[in-house]
Amino acid sequence: MVNRSEINMADVARRANVSVATVSRALRGLPGVGEATRARILEIAEELAYVISPEASRLSSGQTGRVGVVVPATQIWFYGEMLAAIERRLREADLDVLLYQVSDEEVRMRFFRDLPTRRKVDAVVLIALPLPQLEVDRLDHLGVEVVVAGGRVRDFPYVEVDDRAIAATAVDHLVGLGHERIALIRATNYGEIHWAPDVLRLEGYLMALSAAGIPDRSEYVVSVPFTPHDGAAGAEELMALPEPPTAILCFSDEIAIGAMEAVRRAGLRVPEDVSIVGIDDHPFAAVMGLTTIRQDVDAQGEAAANMALRRLDHAPVDNLVIPHELVIRTSTAPPRS
Amino acid sequence: MVNRSEINMADVARRANVSVATVSRALRGLPGVGEATRARILEIAEELAYVISPEASRLSSGQTGRVGVVVPATQIWFYGEMLAAIERRLREADLDVLLYQVSDEEVRMRFFRDLPTRRKVDAVVLIALPLPQLEVDRLDHLGVEVVVAGGRVRDFPYVEVDDRAIAATAVDHLVGLGHERIALIRATNYGEIHWAPDVLRLEGYLMALSAAGIPDRSEYVVSVPFTPHDGAAGAEELMALPEPPTAILCFSDEIAIGAMEAVRRAGLRVPEDVSIVGIDDHPFAAVMGLTTIRQDVDAQGEAAANMALRRLDHAPVDNLVIPHELVIRTSTAPPRS
Numbered sequence: 031m032v033n034r035s036e037i038n039m040a041d042v043a044r045r046a047n048v049s050v051a052t053v054s055r056a057l058r059g060l061p062g063v064g065e066a067t068r069a070r071i072l073e074i075a076e077e078l079a080y081v082i083s084p085e086a087s088r089l090s091s092g093q094t095g096r097v098g099v100v101v102p103a104t105q106i107w108f109y110g111e112m113l114a115a116i117e118r119r120l121r122e123a124d125l126d127v128l129l130y131q132v133s134d135e136e137v138r139m140r141f142f143r144d145l146p147t148r149r150k151v152d153a154v155v156l157i158a159l160p161l162p163q164l165e166v167d168r169l170d171h172l173g174v175e176v177v178v179a180g181g182r183v184r185d186f187p188y189v190e191v192d193d194r195a196i197a198a199t200a201v202d203h204l205v206g207l208g209h210e211r212i213a214l215i216r217a218t219n220y221g222e223i224h225w226a227p228d229v230l231r232l233e234g235y236l237m238a239l240s241a242a243g244i245p246d247r248s249e250y251v252v253s254v255p256f257t258p259h260d261g262a263a264g265a266e267e268l269m270a271l272p273e274p275p276t277a278i279l280c281f282s283d284e285i286a287i288g289a290m291e292a293v294r295r296a297g298l299r300v301p302e303d304v305s306i307v308g309i310d311d312h313p314f315a316a317v318m319g320l321t322t323i324r325q326d327v328d329a330q331g332e333a334a335a336n337m338a339l340r341r342l343d344h345a346p347v348d349n350l351v352i353p354h355e356l357v358i359r360t361s362t363a364p365p366r367s
Numbered sequence: 368m369v370n371r372s373e374i375n376m377a378d379v380a381r382r383a384n385v386s387v388a389t390v391s392r393a394l395r396g397l398p399g400v401g402e403a404t405r406a407r408i409l410e411i412a413e414e415l416a417y418v419i420s421p422e423a424s425r426l427s428s429g430q431t432g433r434v435g436v437v438v439p440a441t442q443i444w445f446y447g448e449m450l451a452a453i454e455r456r457l458r459e460a461d462l463d464v465l466l467y468q469v470s471d472e473e474v475r476m477r478f479f480r481d482l483p484t485r486r487k488v489d490a491v492v493l494i495a496l497p498l499p500q501l502e503v504d505r506l507d508h509l510g511v512e513v514v515v516a517g518g519r520v521r522d523f524p525y526v527e528v529d530d531r532a533i534a535a536t537a538v539d540h541l542v543g544l545g546h547e548r549i550a551l552i553r554a555t556n557y558g559e560i561h562w563a564p565d566v567l568r569l570e571g572y573l574m575a576l577s578a579a580g581i582p583d584r585s586e587y588v589v590s591v592p593f594t595p596h597d598g599a600a601g602a603e604e605l606m607a608l609p610e611p612p613t614a615i616l617c618f619s620d621e622i623a624i625g626a627m628e629a630v631r632r633a634g635l636r637v638p639e640d641v642s643i644v645g646i647d648d649h650p651f652a653a654v655m656g657l658t659t660i661r662q663d664v665d666a667q668g669e670a671a672a673n674m675a676l677r678r679l680d681h682a683p684v685d686n687l688v689i690p691h692e693l694v695i696r697t698s699t700a701p702p703r704s
Contacts, residue, residue: 096465104451105650110442117441117468126487128433129464131454150463258654288654295656313442314651317595317625319632 045074097338098151098174100130100141102159106256107284107312108327112157112179115331123339125152132159142168153338155179156186160225175341179334180327181226187341189333189350191325193227196354197234197279198241200307200323203356204277205242208364209305212239213250213275215264215285231281231309250275254285261288262295269296269304276365277305283312283322290318290361301363311357319360326352382411434675435488435511437467437478439496443593444621444649445664449494449516452668460676462489469496479505490675492516493523497562512678516671517664518563524678526670526687528662530564533691534571534616535578537644537660540693541614542579545701546642549576550587550612552601552622565618568646572616587612591622598625599632606633606641613702614642620649620659627655627698638700648694656697663689 043050048067056063056071063071097120101109117127128151132138142165153174158181166184169176178188197214204212214235218228232251239246252267254260261280265288268275280286286308293304300306308315311324329352337347380387385404393400393408400408434457438446454464465488469475479502490511495518503521506513515525534551541549551572555565569588576583589604591597598617602625605612617623623645630641637643645652648661666689674684 099466104441104454105444105447107442107444107447110444110447113466114441114468114470117466118470118474121468121474127466129436129450129454129466131451131458133451133455137455137458258651262654284651287651291654291656314595314621314624317599317628319628 042071042075046071094150094152095124096126096128096151097335097342098128098130098154099157100132100154100159101157102131103133104129104131108180108282108310109157111327112331112334115328116155116157116179116335119332119335120338123335125339138165153177153342155334155338156183158183158190158227175338177334177337177341177347180330187337187347187349189330189337189352191330191352191354193230194234194237196309196323196325197231198238199354199356200279200309201235201238201242203321203358203362204279204305204307205238205244207277207305207362209277210244211247211250211273211275211277211365212244213252213268213278215261215268215278215280215289216251216253217256217281217285218253228281235279256282256284258284258288258291261285262292263288265289265292265304266296269293269298275304277307277362279307279309281309283308283310283315283320286320286322286361287312287314287318290320300361302366305362305365307362315357316359321359321362322357324355324357326354379408379412383408431487431489432461433463433465433488434672434679435465435467435491436494437469437491437496438494439468440470441466441468445517445619445647446494448664449668449671452665453492453494453516453672456669456672457675460672462676475502490514490679492671492675493520495520495527495564512675514671514674514678514684517667524674524684524686526667526674526689528667528689528691530567531571531574533646533660533662534568535575536691536693537616537646538572538575538579540658540695540699541616541642541644542575542581544614544642544699546614547581548587548610548612548614548702549581550589550605550615552598552605552615552617552626553588553590554593554618554622555590568618593619593621595621595625595628598622599629600625602626602629603633606630606635612641614644614699616644616646618646620645620647620652620657623657623659623698624649624651624655627657637698639703642699642702644699652694653696658696658699659694661692661694663691 039050039053043053052063053071056068099113099116101113104110104113120127130141132141151174154172154176156176156178158178161183169184176186178186181190182188201212216228216232236246249271252264254264261284265278268278278289280289286306290300290306293300298304308320308322311322315322333350340347376387376390380390389400390408393405436450436453438450441447441450457464467478469478488511491509491513493513493515495515498520506521513523515523518527519525538549553565553569573583586608589601591601602615605615615626617626623643627637627643630637635641645657645659648659652659670687677684
């Protein structure tokens with residue numbers, strides 16, 4: 031039985047009758063090693079149960095080989111999808127992902143107070159989340175590269191979508207169908223915190239109405255927490271108005287799916303009585319026939335990971351706006367005349 | 368400007384005029400330090416930008432302070448919810464989570480070939496995923512504690528639900544309503560891999576039918592990949608039968624929601640024409656009115672994390688079966704007579 035702790039790259043090289051450099055290249059998947067040689071080296075390395083020790087090789091250079099990903103909650107699709115793309119890309123680059131879930135205020139405050147990433151990671155990818163100014167200020171103290179995915183935080187490099195244009199695209203679609211009574215269900219569940227996507231989508235909604243010459247009506251804008259259940263409640267509130275809207279733009283597909291259900295429960299039909307548009311292109315949107323503004327979350331995550339990799343190489347990065355796309359399905363139609 | 372790298376616990380102790388042991392206890396949140404003292408120590412530590420170096424303190428004892436969590440895909444709700452609970456619990460215990468997403472066969476094979484967890488983590492929580500025998504065999508070589516969340520893999524300690532009983536509970540509910548033509552949409556998208564929940568739920572379905580004296584009909588069992596879209600396709604296949612079922616049990620709520628949409632698109636009503644039952648209690652289930660068998664994924668994740676913590680303390684652990692619960696909503700009703 032081989033004692034694993036004693037195996038090193040030289041043992042593999044000796045057994046394979048190649049140089050240590052060749053073993054290193056083969057194990058790291060770098061070019062310059064023939065396929066047969068690579069296969070033989072991998073086989074021997076496996077036989078000897080050789081594993082590169084990341085601590086030993088990276089600590090000496092002051093690098094941890096890890097990137098922290100900060101996310102509010104992995105069970106929400108948007109964050110799970112973003113995290114999936116970031117992890118996949120960083121894994122391809124042989125970096126490990128340290129997960130920081132900052133789901134409630136206490137955990138979030140603790141994260142920013144303890145600055146736990148220092149000496150644990152080389153960089154942090156912050157998946158956009160609502161942050162109070164105090165915590166934003168603390169990000170400076172992390173002492174590592176920071177990039178932001180899905181929004182902006184301070185002056186850190188970012189990947190985002192154009193939230194204003196997203197909302198405007200949705201309103202333009204509804205106006206084009208002939209709607210004038212267009213409502214918005216916002217997602218504002220963050221107390222005093224400025225949550226940019228919500229504010230920007232509201233702005234885009236108001237701008238697009240104004241551009242179409244449609245006066246905005248304050249009773250057509252309702253704010254709900256971010257769940258399908260609350261989306262349903264928001265739609266119920268709108269349908270109970272003396273003059274209910276003929277179309278509803280929802281902050282997300284999750285809220286839109288709740289709204290669709292509420293409309294159906296009220297004995298009305300989508301889209302005959304009410305058109306509904308979401309934002310995201312959630313995996314449920316297609317099967318529900320939901321018209322939506324697709325934002326490519328996977329592309330945002332991958333781009334943010336690439337940005338972190340470039341920062342780690344001390345290479346310059348450009349902020350990136352990922353394009354969105356109107357996906358027309360069966361939840362929107364002209365209003366009843 | 369203080370040079371952070373030179374700050375150590377003794378500096379904090381000196382400035383606070385307490386012992387190094389007291390600083391250590393205060394920073395780690397252990398009892399035995401008065402509130403005022405703790406607050407002062409934290410303030411000074413913050414002022415000095417002191418951070419415990421996990422590498423320095425843990426490497427020497429052979430501990431990394433990290434637990435690896437292996438998950439197929441974070442954007443699927445079940446896995447995201449499980450990961451959320453595991454991360455939360457481990458974070459409370461001051462451990463970091465290293466995320467390994469093994470979304471496709473290539474990545475999974477690479478994970479098990481490279482055994483990357485060795486020297487990187489102290490333990491692995493494996494969120495149940497379909498594994499070929501070859502990879503199951505490799506788990507022995509990880510060289511760290513392994514616990515399994517949401518199923519069983521070999522003889523590792525596990526937290527699971529009773530999949531057979533879950534399916535039987537659903538069938539019993541439908542039989543109780545008077546249904547006899549009860550179909551099952553399975554999720555079998557894993558080639559030759561034995562995927563226990565799918566097999567066990569099929570067994571539970573067949574057992575419950577048999578117990579009710581209802582002969583099973585092979586055309587009432589369809590297999591689909593695990594997406595809402597495929598759930599819809601499965602339901603369409605069933606509805607096209609010469610004698611379609613009056614009730615459909617679905618492997619998951621995601622599949623059930625797809626099935627509900629397909630039934631509606633076919634011009635039929637849920638539950639008047641077809642009853643539908645899911646499994647999970649997905650966040651969308653309540654708003655969709657979906658009757659389901661709730662499995663407490665959060666509790667499974669938390670229990671698995673606790674199990675990993677006990678294993679790290681070399682404490683004995685007991686396997687755990689988390690109870691499930693029938694949640695009756697509006698998608699099930701007696702069949703039309």
